[in-house]
Every structure is written in C-alpha cells, then in structure tokens.
Amino acid sequence: MANISVRGLEPETLSKLKALAKKENISVNALVLRLLDRSVGLTQEKPLYPRHEDLSELAGVWSQQEAEEFEANTACFRNIDPEQW
Template structure:
C-alpha cells in the first residue's frame, strides 16, 4: 500500500473530519481511506464499520417457522420438577 501526504488542508475541513471520525468511532486514517475509496467508486456508500448500541439488527431475524421450532424444542426447559424444589 502506498502512503500520501496531503498539503493545504483547511483547518475547518480537518476539524470536521476529526469530528466525523469520533462520531463514527473510527480512526482518522480509516475514515479518510473510506472517504477516498468511496469518492472514486472503489467501495460502497455504507461505512465499513458501524457502532451498535443494541441488538436491533438481530431482532426478528427468525421466520415464524423457526421461532415456533425453537419454542417447541426448548419447551421442556419450562417444566419444573416439584421434587427437586423440596
């Protein structure tokens, strides 16, 4: 991989790039590489890495049939043996 130096970068541009890198929880270098790749059509618009605060992308991932099979296969774990609790 090649290295480059960028001269003449406006302070406001630098500030905005740093703020964007912080917002996306990525390094400044990774952000600049992604933006350059995207600008010349090498990579898709979606960021390479995204910070997630929850599991919302996993919720509802099962089909209705898969959910029913899971419930059926784990139903035995809901049974309580009263003799074990004496």
C-alpha cells in the same frame, strides 16, 4: 502501500473529519481511506444512518403462530369493565 501528504487542508475540514471519525469510532486515517475508496468507486457508499421503514429488523419478527398466540393470550384485555369507567 503508498503514503501521501495532504497540503492546504482547511482547519474546518480537519475538524469535521475528526468529528466524523470519532462518531464512527475509527481513526482519521481510516476515515480518509474509506472516503477516498468511495470517491473513486472502489467501495459502495453506505448511508451513515440506514433508513428503517419499520421496527421488524430491530425488534424481530413474529411468526404467524406466535402472532395468533399473542392475540389469543391478550384477548381478555379488550374487555372493558363499565364499573371502572
């Protein structure tokens, strides 16, 4: 692999690169390589924070049977005791 030097890098740019590398828990070199690959189209850019439309991917998904069992087992909680209100 070849090596390159970057001259004239603004301090603010370096600071942001370091912060982003720290946030992603990678070295600045690894971050710069990733950014270069993306910028020339060698890899597809992935969002830093993927958008979630719901929590199913994070919390899991119930099958129809599991959902029906849950509804049956929690049906008693729908009854309201008027004396407690």
